[in-house]
Every structure is written in C-alpha cells, then in structure tokens.
Amino acid sequence: MNSLKTDVLIIGAGGAGLVAAIHAKEQGVSVKVLTKEYPTRSQTCMAQGGINAALGNVSEDSVENHIANTLKSAHGQADEEAIRFMCSEALETVAWLENIGVCFSRTEDGKIAQRRLGGASAPRACYAQDYTGLKILHTLYDKALSLGIDIENEKFLLELLEDTQGGVSGALMLDIRSGELQKYEANAVILASGGYSRIYDKNSTNSTASTGDGIAAALRVGAKLIDMEFVQFHPTALKKSSILISESARGEGGYLLNSKGERFTNELAPRDEVSRAIHEEMLKGEEIFLDIRHLGEDFIEEGLPQERKLAKLYEDVDPVHDLIPIKPVAHYTMGGIEVDNKSQTSVSGLFACGECANHRVHGANRLGGNSLLEIVVFGKEAGINAAKMAKKSTQLQEKRSIIEKIQGYTNEIDFYEKKQSLGDLLYTKVGIVRKKGELQEVLEEIKLLKSQLPSMGVSDSSKVYNTNLLEFIEFHNVLDVAEVVVRAALKRDKSCGAHFMEEV
Amino acid sequence: MKISVQKSDKLQEYSLELQSATLLEVLQHIKTHQDATLSFSSGCRSSVCGSCSMRVNEKEVLACSYKVQDGDKIEPLRNVEVIRDLVVDMDKAYDFNAKAKAWLSRISPEFSISQEDEKINELQSDCILCGSCYSACPVYSVNEEFLGPFALTRVWKYVSDKREGDTQTKIDTIQNNGVWDCTLCNECTVVCPQGISSKADIEKLRVKSTIAGYSDPSFSQSFGSFDGSPSF
Numbered sequence: 001m002n003s004l005k006t007d008v009l010i011i012g013a014g015g016a017g018l019v020a021a022i023h024a025k026e027q028g029v030s031v032k033v034l035t036k037e038y039p040t041r042s043q044t045c046m047a048q049g050g051i052n053a054a055l056g057n058v059s060e061d062s063v064e065n066h067i068a069n070t071l072k073s074a075h076g077q078a079d080e081e082a083i084r085f086m087c088s089e090a091l092e093t094v095a096w097l098e099n100i101g102v103c104f105s106r107t108e109d110g111k112i113a114q115r116r117l118g119g120a121s122a123p124r125a126c127y128a129q130d131y132t133g134l135k136i137l138h139t140l141y142d143k144a145l146s147l148g149i150d151i152e153n154e155k156f157l158l159e160l161l162e163d164t165q166g167g168v169s170g171a172l173m174l175d176i177r178s179g180e181l182q183k184y185e186a187n188a189v190i191l192a193s194g195g196y197s198r199i200y201d202k203n204s205t206n207s208t209a210s211t212g213d214g215i216a217a218a219l220r221v222g223a224k225l226i227d228m229e230f231v232q233f234h235p236t237a238l239k240k241s242s243i244l245i246s247e248s249a250r251g252e253g254g255y256l257l258n259s260k261g262e263r264f265t266n267e268l269a270p271r272d273e274v275s276r277a278i279h280e281e282m283l284k285g286e287e288i289f290l291d292i293r294h295l296g297e298d299f300i301e302e303g304l305p306q307e308r309k310l311a312k313l314y315e316d317v318d319p320v321h322d323l324i325p326i327k328p329v330a331h332y333t334m335g336g337i338e339v340d341n342k343s344q345t346s347v348s349g350l351f352a353c354g355e356c357a358n359h360r361v362h363g364a365n366r367l368g369g370n371s372l373l374e375i376v377v378f379g380k381e382a383g384i385n386a387a388k389m390a391k392k393s394t395q396l397q398e399k400r401s402i403i404e405k406i407q408g409y410t411n412e413i414d415f416y417e418k419k420q421s422l423g424d425l426l427y428t429k430v431g432i433v434r435k436k437g438e439l440q441e442v443l444e445e446i447k448l449l450k451s452q453l454p455s456m457g458v459s460d461s462s463k464v465y466n467t468n469l470l471e472f473i474e475f476h477n478v479l480d481v482a483e484v485v486v487r488a489a490l491k492r493d494k495s496c497g498a499h500f501m502e503e504v
Numbered sequence: 505m506k507i508s509v510q511k512s513d514k515l516q517e518y519s520l521e522l523q524s525a526t527l528l529e530v531l532q533h534i535k536t537h538q539d540a541t542l543s544f545s546s547g548c549r550s551s552v553c554g555s556c557s558m559r560v561n562e563k564e565v566l567a568c569s570y571k572v573q574d575g576d577k578i579e580p581l582r583n584v585e586v587i588r589d590l591v592v593d594m595d596k597a598y599d600f601n602a603k604a605k606a607w608l609s610r611i612s613p614e615f616s617i618s619q620e621d622e623k624i625n626e627l628q629s630d631c632i633l634c635g636s637c638y639s640a641c642p643v644y645s646v647n648e649e650f651l652g653p654f655a656l657t658r659v660w661k662y663v664s665d666k667r668e669g670d671t672q673t674k675i676d677t678i679q680n681n682g683v684w685d686c687t688l689c690n691e692c693t694v695v696c697p698q699g700i701s702s703k704a705d706i707e708k709l710r711v712k713s714t715i716a717g718y719s720d721p722s723f724s725q726s727f728g729s730f731d732g733s734p735s736f
Binding site: 037038040041042043045046098099100101103104105106107108110128129131133134135138141142143145146148153177207208209241243244306309310313314316416417458459460462464465466467468 | 524526529535536537540541543544545546547548549550551552553554555569571587588589591593594595598601602605606607608609611616617618619621622625626629630631632633658662665667
C-alpha cells in the first residue's frame with residue numbers, strides 16, 4: 001500500500017478541524033483534511049447559542065468576568081491559565097470570524113449583538129440569528145476553499161500509525177466509497193474528530209456521527225485521556241427523539257412542569273442542576289414538560305421557530321397550544337484527549353483540538369457559548385503548532401486493521417440491538433446520577449459485550465459504502481470509550497459538576 | 505404501511521408498522537431490523553446538516569423532516585453519481601463552490617454593518633448545502649459545468665456583503681456556466697428546505713453583471729449581427 005504524504009494531516013472537518021487547517025496552511029505547509037462525512041455536515045452546525053467574547057457591546061463586560069464565570073462553572077477542574085488564554089483570545093477570535101465573513105447579528109448601533117446564556121454575568125454570546133454554528137462552520141469551509149485546502153470526504157479513521165520512534169506519523173483510513181484501505185503519512189497529525197455523546201446512543205442530542213472514533217484511536221496508541229466522566233446532560237431534549245430544544249426557551253421564560261402541572265425547579269439554574277431536578281421527578285414517575293405557551297405565538301414564531309417546527313414534527317405537539325414532552329440527554333462531553341498548551345497530546349506528533357481534546361477549559365461543566373470559542377481558539381493553536389513540527393524522516397510501522405479482524409466474526413448477536421441497549425444502560429446508570437454499585441455493573445456489561453464482539457459481525461458483505469460495517473466499527477469505538485468513562489466515574493467517588501454520585 | 509426504495513440494483517419494497525415517523529426514522533428502522541444493506545446518509549436529525557436529502561415521489565426532501573406516507577417512493581438525488589442506494593457523491597457538486605469562488609475575496613479596509621445590512625444576506629447564509637436545488641435543476645441535463653443554484657446563492661451572499669472588497673472578480677467569475685445559463689424555472693426555490701430562492705439570487709447577480717458591463721450571451725448572439733435591416 002503506497003502512502004499519501006502531507007506535512008499536516010487533520011482528521012475531522014468540523015469547526016476545529018477547519019480552523020486548524022486554515023492556520024496550518026497559512027504557515028506555508030501542505031495540509032490534508034480527512035472527514036468521515038463532508039465538512040459542512042459536522043456537529044458544529046448544530047451549535048445554536050453563540051460564541052462567547054467579552055466585547056461588552058450590549059452591557060458592560062470584561063475578560064476577567066468571562067474568566068471568573070468559566071472557572072466557577074468548571075468546579076475547580078479546569079486550568080486557569082488555559083481559561084485565561086481562551087477568554088483573552090476571544091475578542092481577536094470573533095474579529096477574525098467577522099473578517100472572514102461570518103454574518104453575526106447586529107445591535108441597533110451596528111455592533112455585533114450579544115445575548116446572555118446560563119452562567120454568564122453579562123450578555124456575552126455573539127450569535128448569527130438562529131444558526132450560529134451553521135454560519136461559522138460554512139464560513140470556515142468557504143475560507144478553507146479559498147486557500148485551496150485539500151479536503152477528502154468520506155474517509156474513516158481506523159488507526160493512527162506510529163513511526164519507529166513511537167510517535168504518530170500517519171493514519172490508516174478506510175475509503176468508505178471504495179472500501180479500500182489507505183495509508184496517509186504526515187509530520188504531524190491533528191485529531192479534530194468530535195466528542196463521544198453518542199455512546200449514549202439515542203439518548204443524545206448529537207449527530208449520529210459523534211461516536212468518539214478519534215478518542216478511541218488515540219487511546220489505542222497510548223494517548224492519555226482525562227476527565228472522561230464529565231458529560232453534560234442538556235435538560236430539554238424532545239422526549240421521543242432527543243432533539244435539542246434550545247436553552248433560550250427557558251431563558252426567555254419557559255417553565256418546566258411535571259404531570260401534575262407543577263413547577264419543581266428554578267429553570268434558570270445551571271444545566272447540571274436542572275437536569276438533576278428533572279431526573280428526580282422522573283424517578284417519582286412524573287412526566288416532564290416544557291411550557292412556553294404563555295410566551296405567545298408571535299414570540300415563539302419569531303424567537304423559537306426551529307423549536308416549534310421540531311416539536312410538531314417529532315412530538316406532534318404545537319408549543320403555542322401544547323406542553324412539550326422533554327427529557328435530559330447527553331449533549332456535550334467535557335472529557336477528552338489530554339493536550340498541553342500547544343494542543344500537543346502525550347504522544348509525539350499527535351495533536352488534538354475541538355470536542356475530542358481536553359484543553360482543560362470546561363472542567364466539570366461547560367458554560368454555554370464556550371464550545372464554539374474553544375474550537376476556534378485552540379483549533380488555531382493546534383494548526384500553528386502542528387505546522388511547526390520539524391521535518392523528520394520516519395518509517396511507519398505496519399498495523400493490522402480492524403477490518404481484517406472483523407472478517408472472521410460470525411453473525412449471531414445483533415450489534416444494533418446491543419448498541420442501543422448499551423446506550424440505554426449508560427443513560428440510566430452512567431448518566432445524570434451515578435451510584436458506585438451500578439457503575440461496577442455497567443463495567444461488567446461492557447466487558448461482556450467486548451468479549452461477545454466476535455459473535456456480532458456484519459451481515460452486509462458489500463465493499464462499496466458499507467454503513468453496516470462502519471457502524472460496527474463505531475460500536476467498537478463506543479465500547480472502548482464507554483469503558484474509560486465508567487472507569488473514570490468509578491475513580492471519582494465525590495460529586496463534582498456534571499458528575500453526580502449518589503451517596504449510599 | 506408500504507414504501508419502496510430505489511436501491512442500487514432494484515426497487516425494493518418494505519412493509520412497516522411505524523406510525524407518524526419521519527423518513528429518516530423509517531430508514532433507520534429498516535436498516536437495524538429488516539435490511540442491514542440499505543445505505544443512506546444521515547447526521548443531525550434536525551435539518552441543519554444537509555446529509556439526508558433524497559427524493560420522495562420525485563420531489564427533493566430532507567428525510568429527517570418528512571413524514572412518511574403509505575406508498576411513498578424513495579429515490580436518490582439527481583444530477584449526481586449514485587454511490588450506493590440513496591448515497592450520492594457530492595464532491596463534484598461541492599466543487600462548484602470553489603469554481604464560483606464562493607468566499608470573501610478581500611475584506612474592505614473599513615466596513616460597518618447595520619441591522620438592515622445583516623438582513624440583506626441573512627437568508628442566503630441559512631444554506632445547509634443539502635444539494636436539493638442541485639438535484640432539481642434542469643440545466644444539468646444540457647450543461648454539466650453549470651455552477652448551479654447553491655454555489656450562485658453563495659456568490660450572491662458574498663457579493664451583497666458590505667465586507668467584500670472585490671465584487672468585480674466575483675462577477676467576472678460567474679459569467680461562463682453561471683448566471684446566464686439559468687433558465688429561471690424556479691425549481692430550486694420550490695425544493696429548498698430553508699426557503700432560499702437561488703433563482704432570485706441569480707436574477708440579482710444578473711443585474712450586478714449588467715451594471716458591470718456584461719450581458720446575456722445568448723441575447724448578444726441572436727442580435728450580435730444586427731445591422732438595422734429586418735431579418736425576416
């Protein structure tokens with residue numbers, strides 16, 4: 001197999017990957033971006049709230065306040081220096097996005113408009129109408145095209161490839177369309193492959209693609225993962241489909257009600273607290289609803305049109321007249337691959353940015369508006385630092401791919417069923433509230449499932465575009481990542497932020 | 505309920521018990537319970553990632569926002585190569601974004617954007633690149649190199665942006681296989697899940713082109729040799 005060579009290889013073409021690509025390319029090195037989807041289809045497009053920067057355009061604000069709010073939300077689990085860097089860079093970052101063409105909403109006096117999200121002491125989130133993530137992502141894509149950056153679509157990461165010195169110098173990819181394996185060689189590899197919320201399967205707001213593939217591959221080459229037990233559960237997702245109903249519905253005055261029609265919590269408390277309050281009610285057998293009827297049709301149509309459309313589509317309710325059935329589901333994963341202040345992982349030659357990385361800026365609970373900020377600030381750092389990696393003469397070590405291994409598997413157990421039942425199990429026992437005994441049970445179940453993998457196999461034998469095979473490989477990654485999450489949760493016996501341990 | 509899906513080798517019929525489900529939910533159900541070989545793309549499930557566009561009864565839809573009806577016929581997008589079943593290769597279509605130079609070419613040294621300016625291209629920047637317009641466009645049957653509806657909408661987005669300091673290059677770029685090749689049939693507008701009208705954007709680009717001194721080449725061809733004498 002001939003290998004395709006480039007200076008910097010980036011895996012993932014969402015916001016973080018594209019920012020890294022743009023900045024690496026501007027350093028004058030060759031850049032190749034690989035994605036299992038297409039760039040504009042990544043999770044970044046779903047971000048709604050905004051991107052934080054203490055511009056003070058709407059009311060007084062300061063970088064110090066942004067730092068203080070972020071630190072508080074992190075529950076002592078973040079790195080103050082990293083947060084200080086991110087919050088200080090935020091102003092330049094938003095200016096850069098504005099200069100490449102992002103259509104931010106404006107104030108009456110023509111400044112970038114800002115709104116207040118949970119946990120912020122001032123209106124700090126810059127937004128682009130209803131679609132902040134979408135518009136940032138598409139503009140980054142346009143910018144990447146203008147620089148002639150080479151983006152290859154529908155390539156799936158199987159393994160990171162090590163050189164003879166033990167560092168990472170490439171990747172083994174599956175070309176989804178042809179079914180062929182391809183070897184890519186690079187001076188530096190940047191993982192920008194997204195989070196792992198889909199270990200909870202359908203109990204997540206995320207795209208079906210958020211299966212933690214990059215994190216699992218990093219783990220297999222010995223990269224260190226940290227804070228994996230911290231998973232943010234968003235309080236308001238549609239009950240049947242786990243589709244996100246934006247926090248702005250509560251921010252604008254929406255109520256949470258139980259089956260008796262009673263309010264039971266402060267709707268504006270941080271996400272983890274609201275999710276726990278809902279969880280408690282649900283344990284009592286209550287169904288939970290979001291009530292925005294009192295906001296009126298005009299307001300809902302103007303301020304929450306997406307939400308109205310999705311509630312009608314998935315729950316057959318019209319929020320103007322009906323209660324919206326909701327439940328809290330996995331939304332964002334704070335944990336990830338450990339990186340230093342140069343976005344370098346614990347493995348030489350391997351960098352990481354975006355949700356797969358842990359720059360220690362979110363700690364135990366991420367603040368709304370900080371994830372888009374993180375991907376742009378640290379995507380840049382990853383891109384610049386990876387481009388600086390000195391040229392090295394390396395020889396890639398051969399690696400057996402998972403595809404070969406799977407070929408011998410029999411098809412006795414339905415992995416789709418197991419994937420869903422594992423997701424449900426993680427949701428109930430490694431979710432909003434955790435107990436030591438239950439975590440132990442889940443760990444045993446994961447071990448059992450891993451041992452059963454050879455009896456699962458795939459039933460589609462096509463070489464071309466075999467999503468059955470891809471989903472099975474993703475299930476391997478899900479199991480690897482889920483095991484780390486459960487082990488991390490077991491290690492932290494005290495509650496902290498999004499990780500809540502019930503005292504026995 | 506029965507639906508039929510145009511797979512790569514044949515039109516396949518499936519029977520289902522699901523009530524009030526989106527097409528994407530139905531396809532996922534089929535894949536995980538009936539036919540693991542069925543191939544389709546999906547992502548966000550909430551109509552922003554543009555992955556699951558396909559055709560139902562010959563009209564482009566997003567599978568995640570379409571409620572399945574008994575007897576529906578599901579097919580892949582047109583004007584693009586089918587890779588397998590409902591999965592199509594969007595590479596060539598997306599390449600038109602680069603060919604049309606759909607980006608901010610040069611930032612104006614000084615700009616200010618008001619709330620009114622923001623509205624000028626707010627709708628165009630809602631595009632999710634699902635390719636529905638591209639599939640519905642009849643021009644591709646006669647000109648495979650047509651820059652196409654979404655790429656031209658993107659060009660209009662930047663041309664109409666006060667930050668763009670080089671609209672001339674943008675207008676120059678869209679003269680060949682561009683704005684004048686559109687038949688203004690409006691099919692793109694009808695199928696857009698975001699309510700964007702590429703046809704209207706192309707018309708606006710035609711006005712800009714005319715101001716820049718360009719004219720409809722088919723018009724100048726027909727009348728290019730006009731010397732005042734009647735041609736009939």
